[in-house]
Amino acid sequence: MTDRQPLKELGQQLRVDAVRAADAAGSGHPTSSMSAADLMAVLASEHLQYDFDSPEHSGNDHLIFSKGHASLLLYSLYKACGVVSDDELLRYRRLGSPLEGHPTPRLPWVDVATGSLGQGLPIGAGVALAGAELDRLPYRVWVLCGDSELAEGSVWEAMEYAGQAGLANLTAILDINRLGQRGPTRHGWDLDAYRRRVEAFGWHTVEIDGHDVDEIDSAYRQAREETDRPTAIIARTVKGAGVSAVADQEGAHGKPLSDAEQAIAELGGRRDLRIEVSRPESGGVRQRERPGGRQVELPTFAVGEEVATRDAFGQAVSAIGGARPDTVVLDGEVADSTRAKFFAEQHPDRFFEFYIAEQQMVAAAVGLQVRGWTPYAATFAAFLARAYDFIRMAAVSRADINLVGSHAGVSIGEDGPSQMGLEDIAALRAVHNSVVLHPSDANSAARLTAGMAEHDGVSYLRTLRGKTPVLYGPEEGFEIGGSKVLRSSSNDRVTVVGAGVTVHEALAAADALAGEGIGVRVVDAYSIKPVDAPTLRAAAAETGHVITVEDHWPEGGLGDAVLDAFADTRSTPRTMKLAATGMPASATPQEQLREAGIDAGAIEAAVRGILRQEREPAAAGS
């Protein structure tokens, strides 16, 4: 770098365009964009390697705006790179514009959605992991972080993970502009406070003036030369830099400048500089074009054999890993419990341990799928709650990830409620475009483990701790959106819909009642989202009454999914929901099911109650 003036001019141009676009939109975060303008001007001009004609070029660097509210800066940068027109920029935040308030992959150069702070760095660590361990390509991952978001624990999960993994291809650019949304940040401009923390986690750090293009350039150079550790560039910057009315002022967050014209004049007016971004020197294959792999030979289990669905998952994902080289498995230090260990034993090079850091685990899954890998991330169903914001955002990122939650429900037994997934179905159903699967036996679990990867979006498989008898032959098919009718006769008077362990309780109840001549239809609703509405409606129409039974809280789970299938139909059946209601404590699995009122006895009682009511006249108010 010889002439620094063009870079300074470019920084000013990015500021001007941020101010202009915010002004046109009437909203946005120009001051948060202005602090990092010089950092991005130097990065794009001198260090980034990216082929804008081919966003999926396998050698491309990845630039992630963890501070997604600085979208104005990102889009102004894209304009300078020639891929966004000025007209498009001025349609920022308008209906139909892909230039959203916070970046999403509706733009081909955006890998993941950001805007929920503290997510870009852990996701970037996942992309860097792909580069270092899987793609084995020299692309770099650059993550622009705000200072406020460094309060998020997820950032420190990423610092720990990337530091220990020695991800030298990862650079965090910390835009320390001193001011958060409502006032000063915890550490203000105390760059050393950040340095001490980041260094303690094993990172290389460089402290710079974030508006000095020479210092910025030198820092990137050091980051690129570092071979053993990730680098954090700790940049002292000024929020709203370049415009005296807002520079380093409180109360100027998240709104257009009151006098845009004056600000643009102070910034030196409009410019039309173009950045020629370097193209990557290596790579070239499109990320998604991986060898397809062999046909998967899934494990099979004999009908009647007792096998936990978590075991079936573990064996299946291991088999899938053998056939499909794009399969990777992520663990939160419970692989022995989730049975992800079976994959680890067979494919140690594609198994990644994140220790007890579920946010980083899910973030890494999102990062790996950016590079075309097919991740399965497994922990206890209960502990996916720890990563719920990452799962929510994965949907905004249009990410294809497979989540597996073991130890579902009260049926785990003695360990008690802290370990029981009892809200996971509700949480995962409420993720945009998600799939929620809860098999009751080993063969269906194995099939669905393979099937879930075919779904575009967030897929969730809920598995059981305890063994259940195998119900289905190995040849049986299981589709997303399907179900199985396990008991059916022409004189069925009630339909019982279960999933997972409650299918077996339903079968026991049905068999007991059949002995008394009471016909009960049993449906295994292994696909809870989408639920098999046609089958459920047909069963309801034929039997009149429906009972749902689930090892989950009553809200948002299987029962609600079934009610939804009946909602907008002409003959809505009377439906009774059985679910866990009281807070469980310790007990054996069978005691837990009984105490929760979701065992065979409770189902039998519910069926009898319905048939008794049928014989009685309607009471007032019911």
Added chain:
Amino acid sequence: MTDRQPLKELGQQLRVDAVRAADAAGSGHPTSSMSAADLMAVLASEHLQYDFDSPEHSGNDHLIFSKGHASLLLYSLYKACGVVSDDELLRYRRLGSPLEGHPTPRLPWVDVATGSLGQGLPIGAGVALAGAELDRLPYRVWVLCGDSELAEGSVWEAMEYAGQAGLANLTAILDINRLGQRGPTRHGWDLDAYRRRVEAFGWHTVEIDGHDVDEIDSAYRQAREETDRPTAIIARTVKGAGVSAVADQEGAHGKPLSDAEQAIAELGGRRDLRIEVSRPESGGVRQRERPGGRQVELPTFAVGEEVATRDAFGQAVSAIGGARPDTVVLDGEVADSTRAKFFAEQHPDRFFEFYIAEQQMVAAAVGLQVRGWTPYAATFAAFLARAYDFIRMAAVSRADINLVGSHAGVSIGEDGPSQMGLEDIAALRAVHNSVVLHPSDANSAARLTAGMAEHDGVSYLRTLRGKTPVLYGPEEGFEIGGSKVLRSSSNDRVTVVGAGVTVHEALAAADALAGEGIGVRVVDAYSIKPVDAPTLRAAAAETGHVITVEDHWPEGGLGDAVLDAFADTRSTPRTMKLAATGMPASATPQEQLREAGIDAGAIEAAVRGILRQEREPAAAGS
């Protein structure tokens, strides 16, 4: 401390009892308990101040087992303190026993449930905050942490928070036993790795041999003498210490010892030592007995005025704070947006800033309510997802906390999906014993802000970013479990149920249709959990058809709550759910409602569609 032998003996006794109880239960985590036995023996004998006859004594120390799976150690300690009998200990993990697999407040000496790792320290920081800033009592908070859980980001949120707040009354006891559930931890016995990290966050650290009672005693003494900083005692320990068959062995996690008899013999056999725990020197008032405060004069708003419900919340909680001295407000650096800032301006001494660390914010709320304070924790509805595991566990803790989520739904407008709470109702409904409130106007929001604190458990108030017209007079009452019928006539043909912004869309649709002589009943279901089933059933019975409309994903929200109210009734109405389906982008609030299909136009179209269908014969399959 002069004679160390009794302390060593006590450590062995705790190990023996842990082994015995695990053996009796057939499950549990004896080896994880054995590593910390000496640490707890010295703490309880020499440093803890606690009156077991009076668990709510305001001067009591707080001992939190963040590694809740070491419950065997905690219960063995309680036995040594004379509050649990040997018979009770041997009923560990049995049905009906309060000695659950992981500790819960069913035991009066347990403040909060643990077992989801990484929660005890942030909650303990909240208790310590109460001691330092609110109670102003010299009690101490001792938190026993495992080494595996130090991978959780939430631990580092707590390290940052407590370090910066200078909570010298907080001591973290880090049980570095080298082995996690499935193998070695990330840092093994590298105590310096932990020391560097913890010190970087401003803590005082002491490295010790966790089995040397002198070193342990000295470390506690240093912690008690420290006046400016929290202390972390970094203790090198041996998992399964004292029993050669399991000591420092992989594969011995989370199960009883295979030869308990031999282990007990190796540990020196049964003992019956008693610990005389020191009683606190100060305090004495029971925690819950706080001055009741004055009658709250809530803010009122004129009908027709345009006020955002978030503003009403802010004004209301500030008024509540003026009348009730037990009210505290917690912020995740968005108090300007949630309007918690109104409270901050009036009651700065009871307003606590956690920066962008939602897990620590909710954990601190749980910790503060341990001490009898009434917390309101507010952030964007979307970002409560970050703390979902803490909210789930708050329910297991039987914690009384008030959560407030602003910026609900697509109606926020331009900022886009990362900022929109669209799954919050589903997530919060699926929390045990929770309440979910979503007012549509300022007066109801103010009333419900006060009312939510009356509920025992997790209460959630969902507020709007944009202004809505005031619908209700200031004298109107709003109950948890209530609703309001806003339009009603004898010839209503459809009931539209809304909440929040969709109430206003429903009113616009009803008024437009009324002009055509089509009667539409409108219900404001401001209490989504519990939902007002009697009112909804009556409306459905009278009008025949129901349409729910919500600014939320279709799963688990208002629509599902309404369907649930109809589920087990004799005449289940046909119900159509309107909710956000496609992934939103940027647009104005009104465009967002239209694009999501939940605005007045969509409601009108749905009503017309239903009335059209009514006139047509039933189609096959519907």
